Amino acid sequence: MIEKPDEIRRVRLNKDRVLQAAVGLADEIGIDALSMRRLAQELHVVPMALYKHVANKEELLDGMVEAIVAEIDPAEPGASWKDAVRLRVLSARHALARHPWARRVVESRTAKTPSVLAYMDSFIGMFLEGGLSADLTHHAMHALSGRMWGFTQELFDDSAEAAGQTAMPPAAQAVMLQQMAELYPNIAVIAASSAHDEASIVGQGCDDQFEFEFALDLLLDGFERLHRQGWASPVRA
Incomplete structure (x- = not known):
């Protein structure tokens, strides 16, 4: 037939x-x-x-987030807790790089689906299995915040997309930058101190891969130092 x-x-x-x-x-x-x-x-x-x-568009978006979470590599067996967390975060960042829309959707979700909760649970588990206390782990998760999903809120995001504008001609951009330098000289110093990565892994601007890993390593080193000191959060009266 x-x-x-x-x-x-x-x-x-x-x-x-x-x-x-x-x-x-x-x-x-x-x-x-x-x-x-x-x-x-x-x-x-x-x-x-x-x-x-x-059932609807919202449930579709929830499911799409779950599909992105499934792309994040599991914790590396045998790795130290610090290496395991670092690799997991960077894997999440690469997943977002493959799907530039994903950050907005992740941030917009109000309900935690089972896959999202499982990811958070396994992320917490890397700290606890490394010997960090539940107290320190709690604060570490807050400090990492969106970084566990592979993104941060960019401090110097001067891209046209972020401003809701179309890209300006080079001449107009040069004039604007000169005016900014006169009005806000300290920002100008920082902006000129290092090259911007136009192919940033999650959008344009200063939050390129180096900046992301720089801050991530600072946080992980800080967690490790507090763990070795036996740190505990202050007891409130």
């Missing part, structure tokens, strides 16, 4: 296939353009077919 074109294209859906297609589509067209209808077109199904697997 000869199959009809519609039958050839028809693919049995499951939740994983829907989420992987959504991730790929967001990579291609951006998260703002992603919709249930556009995703259905990509999968050659009617939109109602998607609702058997995800």
Whole structure:
């Protein structure tokens, strides 16, 4: 029997296939353009077919975050707690580099899905298994904050995208930089002290890979020092 074109294209859906297609589509067209209808077109199904697997757009985004978490490498067996944490954080950062939209979605999630909770649990476990107290681990997690997901809030993010603007012509940009230097000389000194990485792993600006690892290593060295000192948080009266 000869199959009809519609039958050839028809693919049995499951939740994983829907989420992987959504991730790929967001990579291609951006998260703002992603919709249930556009995703259905990509999968050659009617939109109602998607609702058997995800209840709505919010649940779809939750699932996409879970798909990104699945790309983060597990803790390295046999590594010291500090090396294990460092490698895990950098793996998360590389996952975000593959999906530039992911940071916004991760930050927008209010409910923690099972995969997200499992990731956080395993992250905490690396500290505890390394001998750090629950008290110090608690504060270490707060200090790392978004860094455990591979990103930080950039201090000097002067990209046009961050400002919600289109890129300025070089001449206009030079004038603006000169005016900034006159008004805010200390910022100008810092901005001129090192080269910016135009191909930063998560967006443009100063928060390139070096800056990210520099701060990460400072934090990890600090946690290690406090651990060796037997540090405990102050007892409140």
